[in-house]
Amino acid sequence: MSLLDNSQIACEYCRRKFVPKKRWVQKYCGSPCRVAACNQRAGRAHPLESQSATKARRRKERGRTPTAVAVNQPVPTNEEVLAAIGQLAERLTAMEQLQQQLLALLRPPPV
Ligand SMILES: [Zn+2]
Numbered sequence: 001m002s003l004l005d006n007s008q009i010a011c012e013y014c015r016r017k018f019v020p021k022k023r024w025v026q027k028y029c030g031s032p033c034r035v036a037a038c039n040q041r042a043g044r045a046h047p048l049e050s051q052s053a054t055k056a057r058r059r060k061e062r063g064r065t066p067t068a069v070a071v072n073q074p075v076p077t078n079e080e081v082l083a084a085i086g087q088l089a090e091r092l093t094a095m096e097q098l099q100q101q102l103l104a105l106l107r108p109p110p111v
Contacts, residue, residue, distance in 0.1 A: 013037040
């Protein structure tokens with residue numbers, strides 16, 4: 001039995017060979033692999049991980065935080081915002097005029 005007791009099995013997650021402490025019960029080489037495999041199966045974060053912790057982790061994974069975005073974008077003044085709205089309105093009017101012209105071209109001539 002000593003030969004069998006020292007035999008290794010492959011971790012079901014990382015495939016690393018290891019000697020299980022509990023034979024026929026232990027499928028993973030350690031807790032990290034067991035948890036990771038559990039998460040992978042569930043397709044979601046670990047239930048013990050809080051929502052805020054999940055969000056923080058995802059932000060970290062993306063490599064940017066809302067704070068970093070806010071720092072990179074200076075807050076425009078009211079005048080700048082109004083000017084931008086005015087420009088957009090002008091463009092919208094121009095687009096509407098263009099649309100009317102195109103529709104007039106597409107419409108069948110009046111009988
Ligand atoms: Zn493992």
